[in-house]
Amino acid sequence: MVIERVAGREPLAALLFDREDRPAADAVADLAVGPDGFSVLNSAQAPQGSAELLRDGLTFDLTGLAPAPKCDVPGVVHRVALxxxxxxxxxxxxxxxVGPHLAGAENLLPVLRVAAAILRHLTQLPGLQAIVWRPARIAMSPAWFSEAVGVWLAGGPFPALALTALARHEHGIESEGLGFLTGQEFLLHAPSGGPNRQHSRIAVRLTDWLVTHGPVDTPQEVVLAGVGAVWIEPEGNRKLNVEQR
Known part of the structure; x- marks a missing residue:
């Protein structure tokens, strides 16, 4: 599915509701209050079916609210806790x-953290069935998103199974959505028989390490906390081949 841009911006996420259950802007404004919430700006002047959300000096837009027409559902390949x-x-x-002033900066970690905090608060909207994180084409339950992102916002590891996807196949585990943050996706190779639980743990730790350290330009060994060493070798500019040491 081709997602149309809004003033040069594509959605970071989509909130999915049962038909006719989409909230109105007033419901979003009512939810916004509280120490972990956000502010709703210029609600009287906002276009029908939209709300401008402010947190920590950054603004984000929510569109497709009732009674305006719904938005398209972004393409989904991966599902978690559904x-x-x-x-x-x-x-x-x-x-x-992201708001217009943040266009082009939506993949920066400080922006992403605020976006994740607002989305986590929005999981409390009545009738919310799922959240789609568009860069990873992943849909998940609101409870899964809230817990995974909450751990990260509290100082824990990056939510590799919420803001990226880790797809298992016979050759190993492949990331999707990591390129949105670092410009590179990885394939963690597994021996014949496919990946095991240890490979899954490595993939999660590796995602956290790559988000923290950024792109890998030269072959190198990296020691990941709790799972040991891996060998990372770039293939072109956008792919990393990874093997367990």
Whole structure:
């Protein structure tokens, strides 16, 4: 599915609701109050079906609120903590995106942390069925998103299974959405038989390390906390081949 840009911006996330359950801007404003919340700006002047959200000096837009027309559901490939028959396309979407002044900076960690904090607060909206993180094409339950992001915001590891996706296949584990942050995706190679639990732990730790340290330009060994050493070798500018040592 092709997602149209809004003033040069694409959604970071989509909030999915049962049909006719999308909240109005007033419901978002009511939720905003509180020490962990945000401010809703210029609600009287905002276009119908939209809200401008402010937190820590940064603004974000929420569009597709009732009674305006719904937004398209971004393409979803990965699902976490959702029923096997969960149908994202059967739901109505609202879009969450950076404000115009942040266009082009949405992949910076300080911006991402504020975005994640606002989205975590928005998981309290009544009727919310799922959150789609568009850069990773991943849909997840609101509870999963809230817990994973909450740990990160409290000083824990990057939420590799919420703000990126880690896809298992016979050759190993491959990231999706990490390139949004670092410009590079990785393939963690596994021996014949496919990846095991240790490979899954390595992939999570590796994601956290790469988000913290940024792109890898030269082959190198990296020791990951709790899982040991891996060998990282760039393939071109956008791919990393990784092997367990």
């Amino acid at each position: 029923p096997g028959d969960f149908d994202c396309d059967a739901l109505d979407a609202t879009w969450f995106m």
